[in-house]
Amino acid sequence: MTPEEQEEFIRRRKARNVVIGLLLMGFVILFYAITIVRMGD
Amino acid sequence: MTAAPTATPLPAEWRDFFALTKPRVMSLVVFTGLAGLLAAPGAIHPVLGFTAILCIAMGAGGAAALNQWWESEIDGKMKRTAKRPLPAGRMRRDDARDFGMILSGTSVFIMLVAIHWLAAVVLALSIFYYAVVYTMWLKPRTPQNIVIGGGAGAFPPLIGWIAVTGEITLMPVLLFTIIFIWTPPHFWALALFVKTDYAEAGIPMMPVVRGEKSTRRQVLAYSVVLFAVSLLPWLLDGTGLIYGISALVLSGLFVALSVPVGLRTTQPEDTMKPEKRLFAWSVIYLFALFTALVADRMVLS
Missing domain, CATH: 1.20.120 (Four Helix Bundle (Hemerythrin (Met), subunit A))
Incomplete structure (x- = not known):
């Protein structure tokens, strides 16, 4: 891998990890909300 | 450097995974699903309503990814679709398949635990219908493919409705x-x-x-x-x-x-x-x- 490729590799991996992290956080919040709502049923 | 460029492939951009879900088709899916949900008699808590629509959208996205995994070779032969992530070589085929499976499975699972078993069953059926019955089986075999494909697009309002009423x-x-x-x-x-x-x-x-x-x-x-x-x-x-x-x-x-x-x-x-x-x-x-x-x-x- 050239240094440029290396840089691109790290950039893409980081962007993907950020997106996955945000998605997981979103699901945590969603499941919390679902649980609260369904407990009231 | 003597290594072939494919020896150390770059990881696919997250945007290409997003593109696999066919976001423009998804907007129509979300709209008709929401319409079915809002037109149904009875009420659903906004959080659960949101969850149901999210599941419908995720299911549609997963089915779209599986469709492109299966059709990557065909897509490469047509101008309109040649720039999609798989035919353009920006993503590995197996990754698209796994992504589609995970999205589909997750959407059905959440629908099952959070909303209603019947909504989950029909959602699973719709994904199977689009990815397997339509894409793999009938689309390459009959000029009635559009009629059959229309069945896949017709599921969202049905699922939205069932999410509220729990019955067909x-x-x-x-x-x-x-x-x-x-x-x-x-x-x-x-x-x-x-x-x-x-x-x-x-x-x-x-x-x-x-x-x-x-x-x-x-x-x-x-x-x-x-x-x-x-x-x-x-x-x-x-x-x-x-x-x-x-x-x-x-x-x-x-x-x-x-x-x-x-x-x-x-x-x-x-x-x-x-x-x-x-x-x-x-x-x-x-x-x-x-x-x-x-x-x-x-x-x-």
């Missing part, structure tokens, strides 16, 4: 039927004026297989049937006058625009204006009809 009744089945009948004239109008390379890719599209004349007749025939079917929710007392009159006007225009498409033939140097008009109207039509359905329900309750 006549009304959500009618909503399913409306989109099912709407799809062929919508798509064939487009196929008449867009010269695609489906033939080269080995997909038997109606205008290529049965000829233009037959396709035009079928567009007209389907739009007449659509006129009748779109009025059924009103005639069978499932909706009020707002929907009834809207359906009458919207579907009447649909038929009126289909008549010139159905009866004429393409001339040399044809601008295909009637076909373009019908296609543009077909998109507005679906949005307007389902908006009228929801408005009708809001006023009634």
Whole structure:
């Protein structure tokens, strides 16, 4: 891998990890909300 | 550097995974799913309503990813689809398959635990129908593929409705039927004026297989049937006058625009204006009809 490729590799991996992290956080919040709502049923 | 460029492939961009879900198709899926959910009798908590729509969207995205995993070779042969992540070589095929499986599985699982078992069953069925029955089995085999594919697009309002009521009744089945009948004239109008390379890719599209004349007749025939079917929710007392009159006007225009498409033939140097008009109207039509359905329900309750 050239240094440029290396840089691109790290950039893409980081962007993907950020997106996955945000998605997981979103699901945590969603499941919390679902649980609260369904407990009231 | 002697290593081949494929030896250390770069990880795919997250945007390419997003593109795999066909976001533009998804917007229509979200709209019709939401309309079914809002038009259903009864109430659903906003959080659960949001979850149901999210599941429908994720299921559609997963099915779209599986569709592109299966069709990557065909997509590469057609200009319109050659730039998709797989044929353009920006992603590994297996990654697209896994992504599609995970999205599909997650959507069904969340629907099951958070909403209703029947909604989860129908969602799973719709994904299977699109990814396996349509994409893998019938699309490459029959010029009726668009009719069959219309079935896949017709599921969202049905699932949205079931998420609220927990049962399948006549009304959500009618909503399913409306989109099912709407799809062929919508798509064939487009196929008449867009010269695609489906033939080269080995997909038997109606205008290529049965000829233009037959396709035009079928567009007209389907739009007449659509006129009748779109009025059924009103005639069978499932909706009020707002929907009834809207359906009458919207579907009447649909038929009126289909008549010139159905009866004429393409001339040399044809601008295909009637076909373009019908296609543009077909998109507005679906949005307007389902908006009228929801408005009708809001006023009634």
